[in-house]
Amino acid sequence: MSLLEQGLPASxxxxxxxxxxxxxxxxxxxxxxxIITVVKYYATEPTTAPVCYGNAHVPGTRPIPVRGLRDRGxxxxxxxxxxxxxxxxxxxxxxACTVQSCPRAAWKAYRSAIFWYLARRTQHMSNLYRxxxxxxxxxxxxxxxxxxxxxxxxxxxxxxxxGVFRFNDFRQDQAALTIFVLKGADALRPCRxxxxxxxx
Numbered sequence: 001m002s003l004l005e006q007g008l009p010a011s012x013x014x015x016x017x018x019x020x021x022x023x024x025x026x027x028x029x030x031x032x033x034x035i036i037t038v039v040k041y042y043a044t045e046p047t048t049a050p051v052c053y054g055n056a057h058v059p060g061t062r063p064i065p066v067r068g069l070r071d072r073g074x075x076x077x078x079x080x081x082x083x084x085x086x087x088x089x090x091x092x093x094x095x096a097c098t099v100q101s102c103p104r105a106a107w108k109a110y111r112s113a114i115f116w117y118l119a120r121r122t123q124h125m126s127n128l129y130r131x132x133x134x135x136x137x138x139x140x141x142x143x144x145x146x147x148x149x150x151x152x153x154x155x156x157x158x159x160x161x162x163g164v165f166r167f168n169d170f171r172q173d174q175a176a177l178t179i180f181v182l183k184g185a186d187a188l189r190p191c192r193x194x195x196x197x198x199x200x
Contacts, residue, residue, distance in 0.1 A: 046167050046174070049182040052191035053175040057126055059133035059192065067142070077128060078143055081120045087148050089113055094155050099162040111169065117152060118173045118180070126190045137189050144185065153185050
């Protein structure tokens with residue numbers, strides 16, 4: 001008699017065989033999920049930079065103050081945001097995570113430092129753009145052209161080219177980071193209405 005006619009023996013469905021079968025299915029599912037995740041991570045890596053970052057902003061039309069002008073409260077549009085990254089913290093993160101060696105703990109510190117740097121910089125740029133339009137963008141580019149900012153930008157480009165990170169490692173501010181690395185800081189700007197998710 002064939003197996004099809006006779007069916008599986010009752011001993012086939014023992015408790016331990018069921019346990020091992022369940023474990024095998026579970027392990028296969030985990031491995032399959034991990035493979036899909038890795039393939040998706042690399043397959044969806046951006047290869048071109050978007051034209052802009054963030055939500056759409058309508059450019060402002062106010063006349064921009066002269067560089068360094070302060071209001072009665074002592075504030076200037078040229079001041080970096082108060083919660084901006086401490087340059088010493090960024091410098092330490094860049095020294096610990098280099099092109100040649102970036103251990104896991106150093107990578108986490110570097111990624112955190114870059115996240116806060118980009119978040120504050122793009123927020124400042126968006127504020128200036130909403131108030132002063134293209135003049136605000138030009139002012140933002142001038143504000144963030146210090147040697148420190150140039151080191152951060154070049155450091156990002158060097159680490160990306162060395163494979164220290166991928167754009168998909170940054171879920172937030174990915175658009176800004178991609179522009180930063182692939183096109184340079186002068187191409188960084190917030191989106192206008194209708195521009196989100198466009199690449200060039």
